[in-house]
Amino acid sequence: xxxxxxxxxQVIDRFEQVEARLGAAGDPDEIVKxxxxxxxxxxxxxxxxxxxxxxxxxxDLAEMMExxxxxMAEMAREEYYELKERLPELEHEMSLLLLPxxxxxxxxxxxxxxxxxxxDEAALFAGDLYGMYQRYAQLQGWSWELVSASEGEHGGYKxxxxxVSGNGVFGRLKFESGVHRVQRVPATESQGRIHxxxxxxxxxPQPEEVDFDxxxxxxxxxxxxxxxxxxxxxxxxxxxxxxxxxxxxxxxxCAEKSQHQNRARAQELLKAKLYDMKREAEAAxxxxxxxxxxxxxxxxxxxxxxxxxxxxxSDHRINLTLYNLDKIxxxxxxxxxxxxxxxxxxxxxLAALEDA
Numbered sequence: 001x002x003x004x005x006x007x008x009x010q011v012i013d014r015f016e017q018v019e020a021r022l023g024a025a026g027d028p029d030e031i032v033k034x035x036x037x038x039x040x041x042x043x044x045x046x047x048x049x050x051x052x053x054x055x056x057x058x059x060d061l062a063e064m065m066e067x068x069x070x071x072m073a074e075m076a077r078e079e080y081y082e083l084k085e086r087l088p089e090l091e092h093e094m095s096l097l098l099l100p101x102x103x104x105x106x107x108x109x110x111x112x113x114x115x116x117x118x119x120d121e122a123a124l125f126a127g128d129l130y131g132m133y134q135r136y137a138q139l140q141g142w143s144w145e146l147v148s149a150s151e152g153e154h155g156g157y158k159x160x161x162x163x164v165s166g167n168g169v170f171g172r173l174k175f176e177s178g179v180h181r182v183q184r185v186p187a188t189e190s191q192g193r194i195h196x197x198x199x200x201x202x203x204x205p206q207p208e209e210v211d212f213d214x215x216x217x218x219x220x221x222x223x224x225x226x227x228x229x230x231x232x233x234x235x236x237x238x239x240x241x242x243x244x245x246x247x248x249x250x251x252x253x254c255a256e257k258s259q260h261q262n263r264a265r266a267q268e269l270l271k272a273k274l275y276d277m278k279r280e281a282e283a284a285x286x287x288x289x290x291x292x293x294x295x296x297x298x299x300x301x302x303x304x305x306x307x308x309x310x311x312x313x314s315d316h317r318i319n320l321t322l323y324n325l326d327k328i329x330x331x332x333x334x335x336x337x338x339x340x341x342x343x344x345x346x347x348x349x350l351a352a353l354e355d356a
Contacts, residue, residue, distance in 0.1 A: 003094045005055075008048040011098075015045035044097045051090045058083050099349050104205040104279070105171030110272050111203055112161045115152065116179065118197025121186040123152025125306075126199040128329055129180060130160050133173075135331025142166030147265060148254055154188070161269065163206070170205040175317075175341040177203045178301045184308035194309060198302075204276040206268070214271045220244045223259065241266045245274060304337075313337065318344045 018041060022034045061083065064076035113129050115122035137144045147161040164173070181198045189195065222242045240255035241262040252269045254262040305314045306325060313328050314321045320340050327333040 003048070003051065003091065003098055005052070007098065008052050008094075011041070011048045012045050012052075015041040040101075047090075047094050047097055051094050054083060054087055054090055058087065095350055096346055099346065099353070102171065102174075105174075106168055107170040107205040108163065108165040109170040109173055109203050109205055110147065110161060110163055110269065111173070111176075111201065112159070113157065114159045114200045114202075115157065116198035116200055118182075118195065120152060120154045120156075120188065121182075121195055122197040122199055123156035123158055124154070124186075125156065125180075125182045125197050126158070126160065127152070127156030128182075129199055129201060130157060130162070132329050132331045132334060133164075133176075134162070136334045137164050137166070137169075139331065139335075140166060140169075140172070142169055147269065148256075165206075170203065172338055172342070173203045174205075175338070175345070176201050176303075178303035181302060181305045182308070183305065202276070204272045205279070206272050214267065214274065216267075218246050219270065220246060221263070243267065243270050245270055248274065248277065250274060250277070315341065317341070 015038075018034055018038050022031065022038055025031050025034055058080065061076045061080040065073050065080060067073055067076075111130075111133055113126045113133075115126040118125070134144050143165050145163045145165075147163050149160040150158040152158055179198050179200050181196060183194055183196050185192055186195050220243070222244075224240045224242065239257060239259040239262060240253065241259060242251060242253045243266045244251045250270065250273050252266050252273065254266040254269065256262055256265070301317075303315065303317055305312075305316070306329065307314070308325065311323050311325045312321060313323075313325050315337055318340060320337065322328065322333075322336065324333050324336075328337065
């Protein structure tokens with residue numbers, strides 16, 4: 001899909017308008033809004049200018065090739081074919097930048113990991129996934145905060161939620177939602193048999209206040225004692241907070257020491273879950289139009305297998321198989337999988353636009 005000249009002019013003109021307005025704006029809210037749009041438009045406008053200049057140069061070189069000066073014509077011919085070879089790549093880069101944006105791609109995110117089938121081994125695997133994403137977040141320069149955790153009896157987690165904030169968190173992690181399956185010999189297995197276990201990952205954007213409002217009139221709030229390890233450290237005050245969204249039945253529990261913090265965190269978590277449910281419903285509506293797109297948001301979809309005996313990680317949505325399992329689970333090379341998923345999604349969306 002080649003970007004038409006009118007579209008390039010539109011992008012460049014809008015960027016220049018925003019830049020001029022930003023220089024004159026005095027209202028803090030307007031400055032924040034304009035700064036965000038400026039940051040989003042800048043790479044698009046720069047690429048549009050580069051592509052426009054390349055097209056103009058190609059026309060100029062074509063004219064020089066037809067000129068009377070044989071030496072100049074030969075030089076122009078060489079440059080013309082070099083530039084003509086490079087132009088499709090510029091066109092492709094421009095097309096990607098012009099793709100409709102997911103407004104939540106720049107949002108922070110909540111990662112929720114739940115042990116599935118497999119008992120203790122599933123909880124251990126959930127712990128491995130938690131460590132993988134935590135390390136990946138660290139490598140991206142993101143901040144990571146544990147929100148709540150229910151630990152497994154022999155390690156790992158039955159359920160764990162973390163908040164991740166930074167540049168473009170949701171956009172990079174959103175395709176991780178789904179069922180992750182592990183095949184390996186558990187530490188407790190005396191016969192050396194390979195077991196298959198699973199854990200479910202949900203990546204939820206954390207919407208800004210302007211994007212989604214939670215009506216607390218529809219929420220029941222209960223307080224209770226936080227469960228402890230026993231003995232003198234048991235929390236004897238009702239500091240744990242459970243919030244239930246009555247229309248949907250969605251429930252969250254936060255059980256740290258401070259009831260005030262738990263209320264704030266539970267509200268944040270409930271809002272994220274409801275917003276995510278709204279996104280899933282919208283994605284389901286669009287699914288018929290975009291059959292080829294990955295990451296439908298279906299939490300029951302088995303998306304990836306981690307096979308330890310073969311040192312293999314397979315992403316079933318894009319038929320990607322890599323034999324660097326240890327480095328992926330360590331978070332060091334997870335980016336290889338994430339980049340492949342993003343590229344496949346971009347290609348599917350480009351194809352959908354061309355077919356439209």
